[in-house]
Amino acid sequence: MKTILIKNISLKNRIVDILIEGNTFKQIDQNIIVKADKIIDGTNKAIIQPFYNMHTHSSMTLLRGYGDDMRLFEWLSEYIWPQEAKLTPEDIYNGTRLAIVEMIRSGTVFFLDMYWHHEAIIRAVEEMKVRASIGVTFIEERGKTEIEENINFINNFKPSSDLITINVAPHAIYTVGKDLYQELFKVAKENNLKFNTHLSETIKEVKDCREANNNLTPTEYLDSIGVLDHNTIAAHCVHLTEHDAEILSSRGVTLVHNPCANMKLASGAFNVPLVNKYECKVCLGTDGTSSNNNLSMMEEMKFAALLAKVSYNDTALLSANQVFAWATKNGAKAMGINSGSIKEGKLADCLIVDLNSDRLIPNHNLISNWVYSADSRCIETVICNGNILMEDRIIPNEAEILEKAKRTII
Amino acid sequence: MKTILIKNISLKNRIVDILIEGNTFKQIDQNIIVKADKIIDGTNKAIIQPFYNMHTHSSMTLLRGYGDDMRLFEWLSEYIWPQEAKLTPEDIYNGTRLAIVEMIRSGTVFFLDMYWHHEAIIRAVEEMKVRASIGVTFIEERGKTEIEENINFINNFKPSSDLITINVAPHAIYTVGKDLYQELFKVAKENNLKFNTHLSETIKEVKDCREANNNLTPTEYLDSIGVLDHNTIAAHCVHLTEHDAEILSSRGVTLVHNPCANMKLASGAFNVPLVNKYECKVCLGTDGTSSNNNLSMMEEMKFAALLAKVSYNDTALLSANQVFAWATKNGAKAMGINSGSIKEGKLADCLIVDLNSDRLIPNHNLISNWVYSADSRCIETVICNGNILMEDRIIPNEAEILEKAKRTII
Numbered sequence: 176m177k178t179i180l181i182k183n184i185s186l187k188n189r190i191v192d193i194l195i196e197g198n199t200f201k202q203i204d205q206n207i208i209v210k211a212d213k214i215i216d217g218t219n220k221a222i223i224q225p226f227y228n229m230h231t232h233s234s235m236t237l238l239r240g241y242g243d244d245m246r247l248f249e250w251l252s253e254y255i256w257p258q259e260a261k262l263t264p265e266d267i268y269n270g271t272r273l274a275i276v277e278m279i280r281s282g283t284v285f286f287l288d289m290y291w292h293h294e295a296i297i298r299a300v301e302e303m304k305v306r307a308s309i310g311v312t313f314i315e316e317r318g319k320t321e322i323e324e325n326i327n328f329i330n331n332f333k334p335s336s337d338l339i340t341i342n343v344a345p346h347a348i349y350t351v352g353k354d355l356y357q358e359l360f361k362v363a364k365e366n367n368l369k370f371n372t373h374l375s376e377t378i379k380e381v382k383d384c385r386e387a388n389n390n391l392t393p394t395e396y397l398d399s400i401g402v403l404d405h406n407t408i409a410a411h412c413v414h415l416t417e418h419d420a421e422i423l424s425s426r427g428v429t430l431v432h433n434p435c436a437n438m439k440l441a442s443g444a445f446n447v448p449l450v451n452k453y454e455c456k457v458c459l460g461t462d463g464t465s466s467n468n469n470l471s472m473m474e475e476m477k478f479a480a481l482l483a484k485v486s487y488n489d490t491a492l493l494s495a496n497q498v499f500a501w502a503t504k505n506g507a508k509a510m511g512i513n514s515g516s517i518k519e520g521k522l523a524d525c526l527i528v529d530l531n532s533d534r535l536i537p538n539h540n541l542i543s544n545w546v547y548s549a550d551s552r553c554i555e556t557v558i559c560n561g562n563i564l565m566e567d568r569i570i571p572n573e574a575e576i577l578e579k580a581k582r583t584i585i
Numbered sequence: 586m587k588t589i590l591i592k593n594i595s596l597k598n599r600i601v602d603i604l605i606e607g608n609t610f611k612q613i614d615q616n617i618i619v620k621a622d623k624i625i626d627g628t629n630k631a632i633i634q635p636f637y638n639m640h641t642h643s644s645m646t647l648l649r650g651y652g653d654d655m656r657l658f659e660w661l662s663e664y665i666w667p668q669e670a671k672l673t674p675e676d677i678y679n680g681t682r683l684a685i686v687e688m689i690r691s692g693t694v695f696f697l698d699m700y701w702h703h704e705a706i707i708r709a710v711e712e713m714k715v716r717a718s719i720g721v722t723f724i725e726e727r728g729k730t731e732i733e734e735n736i737n738f739i740n741n742f743k744p745s746s747d748l749i750t751i752n753v754a755p756h757a758i759y760t761v762g763k764d765l766y767q768e769l770f771k772v773a774k775e776n777n778l779k780f781n782t783h784l785s786e787t788i789k790e791v792k793d794c795r796e797a798n799n800n801l802t803p804t805e806y807l808d809s810i811g812v813l814d815h816n817t818i819a820a821h822c823v824h825l826t827e828h829d830a831e832i833l834s835s836r837g838v839t840l841v842h843n844p845c846a847n848m849k850l851a852s853g854a855f856n857v858p859l860v861n862k863y864e865c866k867v868c869l870g871t872d873g874t875s876s877n878n879n880l881s882m883m884e885e886m887k888f889a890a891l892l893a894k895v896s897y898n899d900t901a902l903l904s905a906n907q908v909f910a911w912a913t914k915n916g917a918k919a920m921g922i923n924s925g926s927i928k929e930g931k932l933a934d935c936l937i938v939d940l941n942s943d944r945l946i947p948n949h950n951l952i953s954n955w956v957y958s959a960d961s962r963c964i965e966t967v968i969c970n971g972n973i974l975m976e977d978r979i980i981p982n983e984a985e986i987l988e989k990a991k992r993t994i995i
Contacts, residue, residue: 236946237947239946240953241947243953244890244901246900247900250900276943338883438891438892439890439891439895443895447876468953480849481849482892489851490655491658496837518619533686533687533987534879536646536987536990537991538991540650540653543649547650547877547878548650548878550881552962577679580946
């Protein structure tokens, strides 16, 4: 098995050697003497767990900066939807590859996706050796044929590697009806897949749901139709009642906080005191690029922490350590990936960061610097499942990928 | 005079050549044929105006990550104040040089500072050839001797270059009394200097001021003692009434918005609709590193825009173009520096950014990408007053500066 030996690297303020064998952290110790296929000098560098981006629409990178600062409906109807309708599978493939370059450069090794043309996305992920769970997405109005084809795809999908899974992704309660939600929940259960949906993103969604469903909130409604369990991943969850938080916690649902998108689209501030009180499972996600406008989990951590503090008038709320856990190990855990921390026996996902970067000096507290000060310039090397995806800031084939993305005229 | 010719660079979507002669943009045109001392190839790059950071305490970089996520008083009294008391002029010099490296890397060529040991800060600025206005800072309780020495320093200061000015900086209404405010305002006027103060940062400040001053707000109070005019620069201004905004606008005061610090310290959200309504002069600043925790004006722009949208439930509020103006030309204008845009006759301050960066692809709208997507990795070259401060991501002497800062144990 292929081995990588990282020498003299800082791990939680201890200087250690780290041996990666195959896809696993085999040994972490002082002074490991072994003949390895590759040796990385960790002097003046730190090793840190990478990000697990738990909600995005990766290929929307093609729409980065295509319409901002507009009223929501104008933006969607005049800019986003007409352009999305034109995207071919080849465009999606090129957009996903661009997204993956951006994610690697900002330290992300896994993303949970929800978009169209899942086969094109899967092709990009396979090529680039990141981890992903690719949503097979359902919207009622796209018609029965597509829904049947998608279900058929799910029932017959065989992943080409351990890095890739698919998820069953009913878009939201305003685009998917009760019967289809229940059918898809069954499909997810039968195939042991995650059930991935938007939930309580806007006040309008909550209001419309209450009016249509006997005053039930979106969470109460989904619970009443039996589609919330520990495999459910709910994006946004901005507008929650106490009862909602209690339900989401007791069902073991994973909540995904997307602070940048929620701020940019003026959806609202995630209720951190409430999810803390009910000990909900929380992760972080970037959402799609057109409402962010990047895929940086580093920025997402800082936005989450600062938005919580100002929204709830509490400087101690959502500490750097807590939001770092949301962005890393909580995502891995929710997906059942044996990673998210740098420990012997864990899958070898990690970042090597440059402690000589101005943004990490002085180094009173690396996690504080990481959450509040760093940016993607601090990241030198990215390893996923024992594969080096970026080494000394170089990603193989990056130039070709970026050139293709540039030429994908929309 | 020294000349720099930048060939084939994108300026507002046009490809041009740009000739810098001495410290000035001499010519901007297609196909400039001239023998220059230095030629920069601008292919696949864009030129953009740099940032003017209008409120910071630069040498506090030494306290980056030294205590976060705490209640304000605990943080100040147990962490920040005891450490600040220990800082020597040599520490301040080293901290300022670290800050300037960080600012250059994130595209800032000017900062308005307020801190102690102004002579050490001036020394660092002189060496590193950025623009700065260095505050000579006043707090009543530091005693008469220091106040007199500072006033004496101001009255006798001769800048060593056009890049450097000083400003008169009474800290805030809760640390400086009426008589000293008025005396300092006179000193500023006599020396034609900016008058730099914190204003209306927290609810407590407003409440205490109203109680002590016949229900006057901090703005009304400072106006009543006659210290607000077009040379006044007021940092934070988080809690303003309509009447405050009217006063600040009519007096021509420059307001400095510091979104990250205001969020991290849970001070509140700057009232963008109000300052827009009264057409106040607004700039951006990062505040000190210990309450941010970096000096990136790029992050500050995104935080400002997204905080405004979510706080006032308006996706169209504070567009990328508006916040970009706050971060660039508004600062230059407030300081009377003939820069802040890339035009013939303006002082040659600019950034060269890499249009092949993943974060700037696709390039539907460079300003949108710059505000919402970019980070410091996109910046290749920084020019200030015709001097190249960073070229192809290399800052001369950076390693030595960072090493010294690392060794400045606090």
